[in-house]
Amino acid sequence: MRRQALIALLSYWRRNWLQFFTLLAGLALATALWSGVQAINAEARASYDAAAATLGEGQYTQITANNGLPIAVEDYVALRRVGWLVSPVVEGRLDGVRLIGVEPLTAPQGIGTTALSIEAELPSEPTLWVSSGVSVDGVTTVETPELAPNTAIGDIGLVSDLLGAQGISRLLVLSDQPVRQPPLESVVQGLNVQTPQGGSDIGRLTDSFHLNLTAFGFLSFVVGIFIVNGAVGLAFEQRRPLVRTLRALGVPLRTVIAIMAAEMAVLSLLGGVIGVVIGYFIAAALLPDVAATLQGLYGADVGGTLAIRPVWWLSGLGIALLGGMAASASALWKLSRMPLLAGAQPRAWSMQAGRGRVIQTIAGLFMLAAAGIFALIADGLVTGFALLGTLLLGAALLLPMVLNAALALGQRLAKGPVWEWFWADTRQQLPGLSLALAALLLAMAANIGVSTMVSSFRQTFVGFLDQRLAAELYVTARDEEDAVALEQFLAGKVESVLPIEQIDVEANGLPAELYGPIDDRTYRDNWRFLSQVPQMWDIVQAGEGVAINEQLSYRGDLQLGDMLELPGITLPVVGIYGDYGNPIGQVIIGREVFKELYPDSQALRYGVRVLPEDVAALTDQLVSEYGLPEANVINQAGIKAYSLDIFERTFTVTGALNWLTLGVAGFAILMSLLTLSGMRIPQLAPLWALGLTRGRLERLEILRTVMLTAWTFVFALPLGLALAWVLLAVVNVAAFGWRLPMFVFPTSYVFLLVQALIAAGAAALWPALKLGRTPTSHLLKVFANER
Amino acid sequence: MLKIRDLQKSYVSAGQTVQVLKGVSLDLAGAETLALTGESGSGKSTLLHLAAGLDVVDAGDVFVGETNVGKLNEAGRAHLRRDVVGVIFQQFNLIPSLTVEANIAFHARLAGKYDADWCKRLADRIGLTEQLGKYPEQLSGGQQQRVAIARTLAAKPALVLADEPTGNLDEETAAQVIALMLELVSETGAALLMVTHSSALAAMLDRRLHLRAGQVA
Ligand SMILES: Nc1ncnc2c1ncn2[C@@H]1O[C@H](COP(=O)(O)OP(=O)(O)OP(=O)(O)O)[C@@H](O)[C@H]1O
Numbered sequence A: 001m002r003r004q005a006l007i008a009l010l011s012y013w014r015r016n017w018l019q020f021f022t023l024l025a026g027l028a029l030a031t032a033l034w035s036g037v038q039a040i041n042a043e044a045r046a047s048y049d050a051a052a053a054t055l056g057e058g059q060y061t062q063i064t065a066n067n068g069l070p071i072a073v074e075d076y077v078a079l080r081r082v083g084w085l086v087s088p089v090v091e092g093r094l095d096g097v098r099l100i101g102v103e104p105l106t107a108p109q110g111i112g113t114t115a116l117s118i119e120a121e122l123p124s125e126p127t128l129w130v131s132s133g134v135s136v137d138g139v140t141t142v143e144t145p146e147l148a149p150n151t152a153i154g155d156i157g158l159v160s161d162l163l164g165a166q167g168i169s170r171l172l173v174l175s176d177q178p179v180r181q182p183p184l185e186s187v188v189q190g191l192n193v194q195t196p197q198g199g200s201d202i203g204r205l206t207d208s209f210h211l212n213l214t215a216f217g218f219l220s221f222v223v224g225i226f227i228v229n230g231a232v233g234l235a236f237e238q239r240r241p242l243v244r245t246l247r248a249l250g251v252p253l254r255t256v257i258a259i260m261a262a263e264m265a266v267l268s269l270l271g272g273v274i275g276v277v278i279g280y281f282i283a284a285a286l287l288p289d290v291a292a293t294l295q296g297l298y299g300a301d302v303g304g305t306l307a308i309r310p311v312w313w314l315s316g317l318g319i320a321l322l323g324g325m326a327a328s329a330s331a332l333w334k335l336s337r338m339p340l341l342a343g344a345q346p347r348a349w350s351m352q353a354g355r356g357r358v359i360q361t362i363a364g365l366f367m368l369a370a371a372g373i374f375a376l377i378a379d380g381l382v383t384g385f386a387l388l389g390t391l392l393l394g395a396a397l398l399l400p401m402v403l404n405a406a407l408a409l410g411q412r413l414a415k416g417p418v419w420e421w422f423w424a425d426t427r428q429q430l431p432g433l434s435l436a437l438a439a440l441l442l443a444m445a446a447n448i449g450v451s452t453m454v455s456s457f458r459q460t461f462v463g464f465l466d467q468r469l470a471a472e473l474y475v476t477a478r479d480e481e482d483a484v485a486l487e488q489f490l491a492g493k494v495e496s497v498l499p500i501e502q503i504d505v506e507a508n509g510l511p512a513e514l515y516g517p518i519d520d521r522t523y524r525d526n527w528r529f530l531s532q533v534p535q536m537w538d539i540v541q542a543g544e545g546v547a548i549n550e551q552l553s554y555r556g557d558l559q560l561g562d563m564l565e566l567p568g569i570t571l572p573v574v575g576i577y578g579d580y581g582n583p584i585g586q587v588i589i590g591r592e593v594f595k596e597l598y599p600d601s602q603a604l605r606y607g608v609r610v611l612p613e614d615v616a617a618l619t620d621q622l623v624s625e626y627g628l629p630e631a632n633v634i635n636q637a638g639i640k641a642y643s644l645d646i647f648e649r650t651f652t653v654t655g656a657l658n659w660l661t662l663g664v665a666g667f668a669i670l671m672s673l674l675t676l677s678g679m680r681i682p683q684l685a686p687l688w689a690l691g692l693t694r695g696r697l698e699r700l701e702i703l704r705t706v707m708l709t710a711w712t713f714v715f716a717l718p719l720g721l722a723l724a725w726v727l728l729a730v731v732n733v734a735a736f737g738w739r740l741p742m743f744v745f746p747t748s749y750v751f752l753l754v755q756a757l758i759a760a761g762a763a764a765l766w767p768a769l770k771l772g773r774t775p776t777s778h779l780l781k782v783f784a785n786e787r
Numbered sequence B: 001m002l003k004i005r006d007l008q009k010s011y012v013s014a015g016q017t018v019q020v021l022k023g024v025s026l027d028l029a030g031a032e033t034l035a036l037t038g039e040s041g042s043g044k045s046t047l048l049h050l051a052a053g054l055d056v057v058d059a060g061d062v063f064v065g066e067t068n069v070g071k072l073n074e075a076g077r078a079h080l081r082r083d084v085v086g087v088i089f090q091q092f093n094l095i096p097s098l099t100v101e102a103n104i105a106f107h108a109r110l111a112g113k114y115d116a117d118w119c120k121r122l123a124d125r126i127g128l129t130e131q132l133g134k135y136p137e138q139l140s141g142g143q144q145q146r147v148a149i150a151r152t153l154a155a156k157p158a159l160v161l162a163d164e165p166t167g168n169l170d171e172e173t174a175a176q177v178i179a180l181m182l183e184l185v186s187e188t189g190a191a192l193l194m195v196t197h198s199s200a201l202a203a204m205l206d207r208r209l210h211l212r213a214g215q216v217a
């Protein structure tokens, strides 16, 4: 009996291969989207670790010699022996090319590019990995486009030989150090530890990029779940008459359910495998951009190739199985509760859904209420993501109710019998379409949310970069004596030198960094303020006011005009600026006041303004003529250009993912429509018999889908903006401690609407054409045969 | 009202051509009622579909009033169904997403001949005044067919075509429904062509025509 039931249930697919295909494709696409984003995410994370360990500027804690000379190999050995996990780097210039030598065995994981791991396998022929267009005499070079410009990387021995270097330029301190470790001075003398500076602001922004992707992964997961759920639900719906027949023939319900559950598990796994493969290709197609993004940031290769990680396979298959089983669980539950004699008519189904709809609405409202509570109490990542989850789920659950209300309104306003029928009939279609529409809702909301977030982020950050990285070079002196000499060296050679002097103080009892910049065009032209009084810089430089960062204004509850008490002086706040990479409060006072308060202070760091074309020459001079270690000269113009590039690439990636998600939602609609089209004929045949042409019905069918999409968009817009708000104001604050201002981009939303309408119209086209081509004999059969 | 001359229709199924109607002719005057009988497969439904413009004529002529149905294109045939004829089938006549009341008014409104009083009277005559807010699936088969009849007559068609309208009903109910239909048809002055298997029902109509193997017997 079990065998016969199985054969009967499976025979359904043979007759409905198209539906079989759509179910499988639905599972596969959902899995693909999930595992694709996961793949990118995992790879980006791995890349991030590699990038964090890069040889680039200021990303890594380093040890250098106080006198700027090389570190002796014995000192390195001594440090390693007592447990300091450090890795040597030799660095220098040869014919203008920056040569970097690393020690593959001790270098931080992922450091020095994939190139060096390749090297380990190569014969001992000396090889350098170089950026495009670089060549070094007498050495085999391998072009590695991912490298920062004008750079060559190789084994430390080879580079030392090429440079004729004695000793080690600097030591990288690995991020994981043993707990018990003798202090540096007790092991070797004349060395100092430099914690990363300057560039760390940008590091935080990269974290934000990851968060962005994580959020996207989360959203596509939700979209995926809905699609799988929809596909499976519809497949079950269609087999209800068959189940009825089997039960009438005496097959126990339990047996039917067991067979269908097993069938779903097999299908899910199959769809999952296909999905993971597709996801791999999606990720592989997008990854070069992600890799380039991170590479651009750090000037180091982070590997543009995709490794196949078992985690993706497992998570991809897991998600397919989970989604498939969850979807079939609810479908089977419905099936088990359906009275045996309830027909296959969709109306019976929607009546059944009537009771379910009340429960669904209550659940949706409950979710939104929970989201409201989370929004009030959210103070961490967990509550932030809980807020995201409840918000999205609540909205998705409420969608049918909202659409139903909108359609009822349309029905009331409709003129003429055809339009009345159109609205009423659309309402009747809702239960069958609501899962696909929920997927569309989430896809559009994710699209709006993520693109608003990325755009806001970019808008803010471009301004911030202009402000913070205005100076072309960022130079650090080794000590105070060196600083004085450096100032003299630079004087006259450059447009202006901006000493960066910082004193840790208490401002209104809160810890803060106090800065006293000179009065320079750089600040007046580039700094942007969240709020400020007129002539702010004049007031600050005259010693009659202070500017503070956003963090301090939040923490100290300070607005414009409030008094700020500093050691020895109290001044009103005249400007508040955004400070997006920094957890600490900052105060800016006029140069003269600063010098009066701290006459002995001496700057060690300088922003240097030079013409862009002179940057390279000056860098060379500072290193070779003046003798400053390479690491002490940072080319900020380069960092800025890379950083700006990042956002373009971030846009490309999120844009592509947005499109994919939307495409999958469109596919879900197509699938639902195709599945429903079978039951449509008995519903449409009477209208045809009453004198509506098939062409007219066809056009109405397309219009229906397009209209539902438009309504869903109306609902998706506020949801997407809420999503963006949560990402910017809750998740970002929880993750990084600062809040991004939110900008709204109406034209891009209109563009999305157009895209969605096109996608929906395209999805509706095929089922509608199929309907329009239905032979009249098919339509006539409705009236004669017992169906 | 309905004039059919030498009507032929064949279907191709499984590669074989089946000649269903082999030159059928009949005449039906205005306000006349005609029962069409014949064994299963004799072509009754086919003939009715052709008269209603639901299917396309192979050869011969079908005149509904002055209109030659065979010469109409799809839009023209839709027009005919909407404005001139009313069709009642054995089942699935009603639009599931509309209430009984909206169903009754639907055809009349579509044809632009809506008359609220007439619709109300029809609802009263079919005894479903209490059920107007319900949906078709909440009605019994007999009730559904009465709604279908009311809907057709609400549009006051010149020709009513009914294909075993009571085929799913028990004898007693069937007789009641047909009696009601005949009453209402004669009130509107429409002509009626009804396909039926039942001699008893056929006897209630003015005339009777028997089809055998695609020809008038
Ligand atoms: N679309 C079609 N394609 C192929 N054959 C058809 C089609 N429609 C009808 N037929 C065939 O035409 C013949 C007449 O069918 P029709 O439905 O007119 O018979 P009927 O007299 O109405 O029978 P019943 O009393 O069973 O309703 C049958 O043999 C049927 O199989």
Ligand SMILES: [Mg+2]
Binding pocket: A784, B044, B045, B046, B163
């Ligand atoms: Mg028939």
